Amino acid sequence: MGRAATGPTPGTAAAEPPPAEPDSVARAICLRLLTQAPRTRFQLAAALDKRGVPREAADRVLMRFTEVGLVDDAAFAAAWVRSRQAVRGMARRALAHELRQRGVDEQVVDEALTALDPEDEWATARGLVARKLPSTRGLDRPARMRRLAGLLERKGYPSGVALQVVREALAGELDCADSG
Secondary structure (H helix, E strand, O other), X not given: OOOOOOOOOOOOOOOOOXXXXXXXXXXXXXXXXXXXXXXXXXXXXXXXXXXXXXXXXXXXXXXXXXXXXXXXXXXXXXXXHHHHHHHHOOXXXXXXXXXXXXXXXXXXXXXXXXXXXXHHHHHHHHHXXXXXXXXXXXXXHHHHHHHHHHHHHHOOOOHHHHHHHHHHHHHHHHHHHHHO
């Protein structure tokens, strides 16, 4: 005669794991996210909130991570500015916008942007235009101006800077054609 399976036998544990301690869950989530990419405190807090970690546990873990240097918005902002300016050619305005979107405090944003040399910013704008200039050669001058200035404006350069850099590049192209 067979035994009916009606549930766990007396004295055995259910197959369900014990409930996780919120601080441990928060630590695990933060560590996983930080191994993928640097994050701001705001980004980590949003991730913890999205995953239902109680605010008190999230605050404790984020405070501890900040104390030991795993979360450092100032270092994040400085590295972000250096990287995005060098690799993507972004200007101050766009960099500030991106940092604000990531929840970086306004004072920290300002401090990170002071590291940008205005001359480097102009040189970066000129380099972006120089790389894009050959692909606009079949267009009339107004279309070239719009495309090249638009490129710089999308990267956060003020329209006055963008137009001046584009005019210089187009004038330099004419000078090279005249001397050749």
